[in-house]
Amino acid sequence: MVKLNSKDTYQVIKDDYRDDDYSLFSLYLPIVGYRSIALYKLLISESYKRVIVENHDRLCILLNISIDDLYEARLRLEEVMLLKTFNKENKYLYQIISPLSANVFLTNEFLTNELLKAIGVEQYEITATKFLSDKISTIDYKDITSKFVDGISNKFDNEVVFSQIKPxxxxxxxxxxxxxxxxxxxxxxxxxxxxxxxxxxxxxxxxxxxxxxxxxxxxxxxxxxxxxxxxxxxxxxxxxxxxxxxxxxKPEKTEHEDPYMLSPVAFLQNKQNGIPVTSVDAKLLNYLSLQLNLKHEVINVLIEYVLDINQNKLPKNYVEKIAGEWVRENIDSKEKAIKKTKQTSFSQPKTLVLPEYYSNEIVEDSDLDIDDEKVQELKDRLKRI
Known part of the structure; x- marks a missing residue:
């Protein structure tokens, strides 16, 4: 290891440099510390006059740090690949390397583990979340990246494994x-x-x-x-x-090439000619989806089936009875649900028929009619008592 002297000279180059302060301060700073970031930004400013050769005293004075602290700050930048150092006798050439974008940084196992150790799981999750708005989805892709061992750091004792931490x-x-x-x-x-x-x-x-x-x-x-x-x-x-x-x-997505793939609320609304779903029916659909975790295509088949056999009504208890049975039988697709409705004849909810006399008008009995003379006679008899 070449010892750094304050009288050693330096020059800075930064070809193809790409500035990314968001990544630099949110991701690199917790790992390397403020002195290293200050040195990094100072070297960038020094690169604008690359023909001028200065010694390291200048950097120490501008940063208000000792030569030893400057050396340690430089090493930290090298560890996270923000800086390359070239030496020839007492001359140094510093090459600035652009910080990784947040997307790339968060997929680098070494850097992510260093960040975890620096700020902890809770702050790491928050930091990762802030950058996910620009993250390219890897859904449906298979990771075929070859593995490698990074020799920069082997300090993995008592740390949280990166693969176990999620945003x-x-x-x-x-x-x-x-x-x-x-x-x-x-x-x-x-x-x-x-x-x-x-x-x-x-x-x-x-x-x-x-x-x-x-x-x-x-x-x-x-x-x-x-x-x-x-x-x-x-x-x-x-x-x-x-x-x-x-x-x-009100549902905004009311059309689909396969109507069974619509949201249950939109499906039911279409079934009733665009009339909004009542709050009672909406709560029932909410229960089927959020509580029973039925797939929406299954719920839609269930809705259609009950409406067809029950005069366009959705009795809550009856629907829940069928839904419970379908959950137990693992009906998890439109095809299974349709097949089930054709195989099984569910008993329809009972409708109570009121007695005939309940709906008939009450007819006054003619024998109860009393004329005025009889009323007066009764009053006279009561007076004599």
Whole structure:
């Protein structure tokens, strides 16, 4: 290791440099520290006059640090590949390397582990979440990257393994479910003020997607609804209020080449000639989707079946009875549901018939008619008693 002397000279080059302060300060700074970042930015400014040769005293004076501290700061930059150093006797040539973009940084196992050790799991999740709006989805892709061992750091004792840490939300897990919702578009177009970072956890995001799919709500409209239910000061989302607002929302997605793939609310609305779904029916559909976790195509087959056999009515208890049976029998596709309706003859809900006399008008008995003379006679008899 070549010892650095304050009288050693230096020059700086930064060919093909790409500035990225967001990545530099949010991702690199916690790892290398403020002195290294200050040195990095100072070297960039020094590169504009590359013909001038200075000694390291200048850097120490401008940064107000010792030569030893300068040396340590330089090493940290080299470790995270922000700087290359070339030496010839007492001359140094520093080559500035552009910081990785957030997307690339967060896929680098070494750098991510260093960031985890520096800021902890909670802050890492928040930091990762901030950058996911620009993250390219890898859904449906297979990772075939060859593995390598990075020799820069072997200090992995007592640390959290990178593969076990996920951002606050994971599109891959959520999109595997029966959810028709563009999370990346939603996150990209919903600011932190509207939907606080702290509230962007897996539970809330899964519910948002389920509600949007159930009620046929677009990503833009859902962003507005979420904003009405969020508290920026407390970093929370009122999910009860969100459910109510979503239930009141008119479906925006009402057409599909396969009508069974529509949201259940839109499907039922189409079944009743575009008339909005009642709150009672909306709550029933909510139960089937959010509580029983039936797929929407299955719910739609169930809706159609019950309407056909029950004079366009949806008796709550009857629907829940069939739904419960389908859950137990693992009816999880449109094809299975249609096959089930053809195989099974469900007993229709009983309709109580009122006795005939209940609906007949009450007819006065003519024998009870009393004329005025009889009334007067009764009054006279009462007086004599």
């Amino acid at each position: 606050i939300f994971d599109f891959k897990d959520i999109n595997n479910e029966d959810i028709d919702f563009n999370y990346e578009y939603f996150i990209r177009n919903t600011s932190d003020l509207v939907f606080p970072i702290e509230a962007r956890n897996e539970t809330n995001l899964r519910l948002i997607g389920k509600l949007a799919t159930l009620y046929g709500i677009s990503e833009d409209t859902m962003s507005i609804l979420v904003g009405r239910c969020s508290s920026y000061e407390n970093g929370t989302l009122d999910i009860s209020k969100l459910k109510v607002l979503a239930r009141r929302q």
